[in-house]
Amino acid sequence: MTAPLRINEALLIANRAFQPFQCVAWAPQDGNGELSLTIIDRTNTHIGRTQIPSSTYSDPAQLEHILEEARAELSEEGYTLQSWSMPH
Template identity: 85%
Template sequence: MNAPLRINEALLIADRAFKPFKCVAWAPQDGNGELSLTVIDRTSTRIGRKQIPSSAYSDPAQLELLLEQARAELSQEGYTLQSWSMPH
């Protein structure tokens, strides 16, 4: 997958990256193109948050790196995530 990602594709990929937790993602309407991700547990408690610039979420390799970093941070905090790999 070398073509630039559209925001909807990036949102779907991010959602799958944090299973079994829920990933809420949105692009603020201030026009800066940044993507905000918040990972919440089953009790709706926020357990992680990541800001992703548009240059990163449109590039599959950069998005994969940022999602892997966010997953590693959650794992270090004791959260167990399902295995995941970037779709190609």
């Protein structure tokens, strides 16, 4: 069984998942535990956005799944991402 991820670990993993683009992440102040990710390109243009509930980002398997989905969407839109795999 894999230990739950803390928010800082999830942020680091998400940041690496979207290279060479920048991943800006924040947790809304309403305290619902949701994590918002915005992917921006080198010209500071928003190219993707994902909302991740705390139940998802704390579970490594669910986090991997949602990051893979977001990467696939960017690839379908023509963006080239570096290869990535979920750290274990």
